[in-house]
Amino acid sequence: MKKLLLASTLLATAAFALPAAAQDCNVTVGVVMELTGPAGAYGQAGAKSVEMAFRDFNEASGADGCKLTTDTRDSQSQGTVAVDQATQLVNIKKVPVIIGGIISSVSIPILTSVTAPAGVVQVSPASSSPTLTALGRDGKTNGVFFRTITSDALQGTAAAKYAIDQGLKKLAIIHVNNDFGVNMVKEFSAAFEKLGGTITSTTAYNEKQASYSSEASAAMAGEPEALYLVSYPVDGATIARAWISGGGAAKFLLNDGMNSQEFIDAVGAQYLNEAYGTSSGTSKTASTDYFYGAYEAFSGGIKPDAPAADRSYDAGAIVALAIAKAGKGDSAAIKAAIPEVVSADGEPIPAGKDGFAKALALIKEGKPIKYEGVIGPISFDQYGDITGPFRLWQIKDGAVTTVGEMSAEDVVKLKADLAK
Numbered sequence: 001m002k003k004l005l006l007a008s009t010l011l012a013t014a015a016f017a018l019p020a021a022a023q024d025c026n027v028t029v030g031v032v033m034e035l036t037g038p039a040g041a042y043g044q045a046g047a048k049s050v051e052m053a054f055r056d057f058n059e060a061s062g063a064d065g066c067k068l069t070t071d072t073r074d075s076q077s078q079g080t081v082a083v084d085q086a087t088q089l090v091n092i093k094k095v096p097v098i099i100g101g102i103i104s105s106v107s108i109p110i111l112t113s114v115t116a117p118a119g120v121v122q123v124s125p126a127s128s129s130p131t132l133t134a135l136g137r138d139g140k141t142n143g144v145f146f147r148t149i150t151s152d153a154l155q156g157t158a159a160a161k162y163a164i165d166q167g168l169k170k171l172a173i174i175h176v177n178n179d180f181g182v183n184m185v186k187e188f189s190a191a192f193e194k195l196g197g198t199i200t201s202t203t204a205y206n207e208k209q210a211s212y213s214s215e216a217s218a219a220m221a222g223e224p225e226a227l228y229l230v231s232y233p234v235d236g237a238t239i240a241r242a243w244i245s246g247g248g249a250a251k252f253l254l255n256d257g258m259n260s261q262e263f264i265d266a267v268g269a270q271y272l273n274e275a276y277g278t279s280s281g282t283s284k285t286a287s288t289d290y291f292y293g294a295y296e297a298f299s300g301g302i303k304p305d306a307p308a309a310d311r312s313y314d315a316g317a318i319v320a321l322a323i324a325k326a327g328k329g330d331s332a333a334i335k336a337a338i339p340e341v342v343s344a345d346g347e348p349i350p351a352g353k354d355g356f357a358k359a360l361a362l363i364k365e366g367k368p369i370k371y372e373g374v375i376g377p378i379s380f381d382q383y384g385d386i387t388g389p390f391r392l393w394q395i396k397d398g399a400v401t402t403v404g405e406m407s408a409e410d411v412v413k414l415k416a417d418l419a420k
Helices: 002-009 040-061 079-091 104-118 130-137 152-165 179-194 213-219 233-245 261-267 286-299 309-326 331-340 353-364 408-418
Strands: 012-016 027-033 066-074 097-100 121-124 145-147 170-176 198-205 226-230 252-254 275-280 347-349 369-373 390-396 399-406
Touching: 027 040, 027 079, 027 309, 040 066, 040 097, 040 233, 040 286, 040 309, 040 353, 066 079, 079 097, 079 104, 097 104, 097 309, 104 121, 104 130, 104 145, 104 179, 121 309, 121 331, 130 145, 130 152, 130 179, 152 179, 152 252, 152 275, 152 390, 152 399, 152 408, 170 179, 170 213, 170 233, 179 198, 179 226, 179 408, 198 213, 213 233, 226 233, 233 261, 286 309, 286 353, 286 369, 309 331, 309 353, 309 369, 347 353, 353 369
Parallel strands: 027 066, 027 097, 097 121, 121 145, 170 198, 170 226, 226 252, 252 275, 347 369
Antiparallel strands: 012 066, 275 390, 390 399
8 A cells, every 4th residue: 555655646637739838738636546545445546547648658759758746535425524635635745636435435526625716627537416417507516526437327227137137136225324325225216116126125324334233234234135335445345244144145246336346345245246236338449459458567466457547547648648739737638628529529548658648649630530439439418427337246156257248338228218
């Protein structure tokens, strides 16, 4: 951990050529990630991905380029800590962009308390709460918020359909008691019951407890056939062990963040052969191949399919391209440039040194570009949201295996049909 924090904090990377005066071209980007706490595994993967994206920019532009550097802070998976760190970055370091947080309970307070009031761009790689869309719709984001993950308003519906298809029709629910958990369960429950499923109980839990035996015991009321666990790897493993040791069936439906080797190892692979989950998916591109081939060696052993890793690289790449397009470290200019670097009529740009060198040359020539991400082609709507497929997976023999996919169009149609 000490090595990660040191590397993240001292990171000075990603030189790139900007069409601006030399005194304008060195830009520091704030990064607020969950390096410790319940979501620490996500933030560690995400921080390394941003570092890798900036490294690639440095190699793309050569010694004559300008520098994009990061000041990385640990939110400790807590909203109050995140707000304090983000405030320092904005008010003292004067960063024009913050990348983060990973989880919604960190990203939302940063947005409402710091970045939106200050007009500073914020890009979250993995915060999926529908509240973030609602804040944009209500005019409370100042247009500064973007995210490289789909909203749980759709993922909850996809999870409900997947559960029914796997024969999980009588479920208990245990969920983290924060914005993410509450909204995911709300969307899931509405779809699951309309699809013919039965929810025997819904139990919220507070994070970082030593024991969750009482929550597991409460969830067993009504004789559920399986448990829908909406959590993070550390607390999720403790809850799953309490569920199993208390006599609960070793059948699980899991949210995207539980796609974690840490969770599997802590629970025991032998108990998870009937564990199913959904994640915001990917559409394979040249960037996908590049990232999966290079990330593990760069990160020091973190797997490229670690939660938040792929979409954190994309967040870093989009921010870097937008700063290059803006030509200066100005929040308003960067905000305007973000949609332009994923322009529908732009020249396709893959991840990596060669792709970014191509992008920078086109930007210098005033030509449009379209960054095609590790997660697939990306475009943002007026609220900073993206759409994309949903990955359906199962844990088998200690490994997460993709077993299918639901397109965004299919999920939208299903959601509309269920609302009739």
